[in-house]
Amino acid sequence: MPPRNNRTPALGRRQLLQAGLWGAGLLATPAMAARSVNLHLPGGPSTRSLTSAFPEKGEMILQRSRPPLLETPMQVFDEHVFTPNNRFFVRWHWSDIPTSVDVNRFRLHLSGAVNKPLSLTLADLLKMPRMEMAAINQCSGNSRGFFTPRVPGAQWGNGAMGNARWEGVSLRHVLDLAGVRAGAVAVRFGGLDSALVPDGPDFEKSLTLDHARDGEVMLAFGMNGESLPLLNGFPLRLVVPGWYSTYWIKALDTIKVLQAPDDNFWMAKAYRIPTTPDANVAPGSSGYPTVPISHMVPRSWITNIADGATLPLTPHLAVRGIAMGGDKGVARVTLSRDGGKSWQEADLGPDFGNYSFRRFTSSIPLTAPGPLTLMVRCTNTDGVHQPLTANWNPSGFMRNKVESTSLEIRPA
Amino acid sequence: MTRPFFLAALAMLLGSTALNAAPVPTPVPTPAPALSSKEITLPEGRFAFPPGKNVATVDANCIACHSPSMALAQPAFGAAQWKAIILKMRDTYKAPIAEEDIPKIVSYFTSRQSR
Numbered sequence: 001m002p003p004r005n006n007r008t009p010a011l012g013r014r015q016l017l018q019a020g021l022w023g024a025g026l027l028a029t030p031a032m033a034a035r036s037v038n039l040h041l042p043g044g045p046s047t048r049s050l051t052s053a054f055p056e057k058g059e060m061i062l063q064r065s066r067p068p069l070l071e072t073p074m075q076v077f078d079e080h081v082f083t084p085n086n087r088f089f090v091r092w093h094w095s096d097i098p099t100s101v102d103v104n105r106f107r108l109h110l111s112g113a114v115n116k117p118l119s120l121t122l123a124d125l126l127k128m129p130r131m132e133m134a135a136i137n138q139c140s141g142n143s144r145g146f147f148t149p150r151v152p153g154a155q156w157g158n159g160a161m162g163n164a165r166w167e168g169v170s171l172r173h174v175l176d177l178a179g180v181r182a183g184a185v186a187v188r189f190g191g192l193d194s195a196l197v198p199d200g201p202d203f204e205k206s207l208t209l210d211h212a213r214d215g216e217v218m219l220a221f222g223m224n225g226e227s228l229p230l231l232n233g234f235p236l237r238l239v240v241p242g243w244y245s246t247y248w249i250k251a252l253d254t255i256k257v258l259q260a261p262d263d264n265f266w267m268a269k270a271y272r273i274p275t276t277p278d279a280n281v282a283p284g285s286s287g288y289p290t291v292p293i294s295h296m297v298p299r300s301w302i303t304n305i306a307d308g309a310t311l312p313l314t315p316h317l318a319v320r321g322i323a324m325g326g327d328k329g330v331a332r333v334t335l336s337r338d339g340g341k342s343w344q345e346a347d348l349g350p351d352f353g354n355y356s357f358r359r360f361t362s363s364i365p366l367t368a369p370g371p372l373t374l375m376v377r378c379t380n381t382d383g384v385h386q387p388l389t390a391n392w393n394p395s396g397f398m399r400n401k402v403e404s405t406s407l408e409i410r411p412a
Numbered sequence: 413m414t415r416p417f418f419l420a421a422l423a424m425l426l427g428s429t430a431l432n433a434a435p436v437p438t439p440v441p442t443p444a445p446a447l448s449s450k451e452i453t454l455p456e457g458r459f460a461f462p463p464g465k466n467v468a469t470v471d472a473n474c475i476a477c478h479s480p481s482m483a484l485a486q487p488a489f490g491a492a493q494w495k496a497i498i499l500k501m502r503d504t505y506k507a508p509i510a511e512e513d514i515p516k517i518v519s520y521f522t523s524r525q526s527r
Contacts, residue, residue: 064457064478065479067478069482100449102449122447150489155485195506196476197477221444234450
């Protein structure tokens with residue numbers, strides 16, 4: 001095991017017990033922001049504090065302080081097609097996360113079934129051929145709070161996602177530098193974060209060798225023209241365009257080439273989905289086959305009108321929002337005002353590639369006051385579109401149903 | 413760059429592109445982002461769970477690893493589902509939870525929700 005930068009010792013049982021007793025004795029008033037948001041989760045609790053207390057972050061929805069779970073407020077997606085770094089969502093599994101990185105001492109270790117193990121500095125990486133890719137990073141459990149029946153886990157609204165222009169080096173280039181040996185089948189990735197308890201599962205993920213070498217998977221040190229916030233994985237993270245965020249290892253410092261499929265907990269037991277269409281199973285069912293979660297699916301949201309809004313009657317209602325094709329480009333965005341019987345085509349904004357948000361705009365003619373429900377649906381370049389009904393699985397993964405915005409048009 | 417050198421370079425580029433079916437990294441003319449050493453201090457958040465049945469047992473077992481907010485944001489699960497969550501903390505995440513503490517932790521969450 002190579003020496004790790006900034007790694008604090010794992011807590012033993014005695015330290016854990018002492019920490020717990022210490023924590024119980026304090027009735028500290030939490031330094032919570034006065035502002036809050038209502039996520040409108042079915043059955044609640046839906047209120048979350050808004051916090052600006054996290055370093056390198058502006059106002060975020062607080063899901064948890066330690067380890068941090070910070071959700072992006074939906075207005076950010078209306079204001080920006082590339083999510084500003086200081087509003088980008090944050091999700092860590094264990095609380096032993098890196099809070100200090102020395103860029104001169106940092107090393108990326110590449111080992112396993114390679115001809116030449118590597119220990120690369122950031123300066124080494126900066127000299128390599130560079131690439132840039134716009135790609136959405138979305139939590140597997142984004143929108144979990146909307147599942148019905150409800151499921152345990154982080155109770156996100158729709159804001160556990162973000163879009164960025166990632167800049168860095170292709171993983172293939174680094175793997176080829178080391179020289180992958182015959183018989184290698186997978187590549188495992190680990191970061192500077194650690195499990196809190198000695199036998200807890202350290203967070204590591206892997207990709208098949210072919211996927212790792214596809215020329216799009218990259219090691220990113222740039223995010224929207226800047227270095228990564230520490231909370232998003234400074235100095236380096238894995239970027240897996242079109243795939244859910246669980247693979248996008250933050251503070252990436254170890255790459256290991258494997259000669260057998262990875263059986264570590266985070267691949268073999270966690271982050272698995274039913275093999276059924278839309279990863280959908282009946283609540284309470286069991287015994288179905290599962291596979292590791294992988295590529296994303298189309299989604300879209302109206303971002304300029306809040307659900308439940310009241311708006312005046314005008315000849316037209318301007319609608320705008322964002323769409324994503326999942327792991328393919330956005331081909332069409334359509335809107336319905338009659339429960340899905342008919343759909344009108346929206347206008348698409350600039351195309352930043354298969355893996356980026358794409359803005360859409362539309363104009364809805366209004367003729368009378370009263371209730372109005374707008375549905376928005378994305379179809380990707382493979383012809384895959386969002387389903388009208390929600391999926392369900394016990395992990396709360398891969399939600400992508402057509403979203404609805406209900407509003408009231410009041411007389412002019 | 414002299415003309416013969418330019419033509420040779422162009423030929424190499426075209427040759428390599430023709431052989432290479434996968435995407436070629438896009439040359440990025442802008443300078444790389446500045447990578448300077450960073451250090452942050454994280455806000456602590458709540459130190460303890462709010463008052464409730466057996467809250468001392470919950471604090472003693474749970475706060476060492478994580479702050480309370482995510483647990484408090486779970487919907488009104490029943491006792492069986494809370495027990496499954498706590499067993500996951502013990503068996504998957506290796507939290508050292510004593511057997512006799514499990515029903516106490518369950519009762520904290522189930523009694524909160526019935527208020």
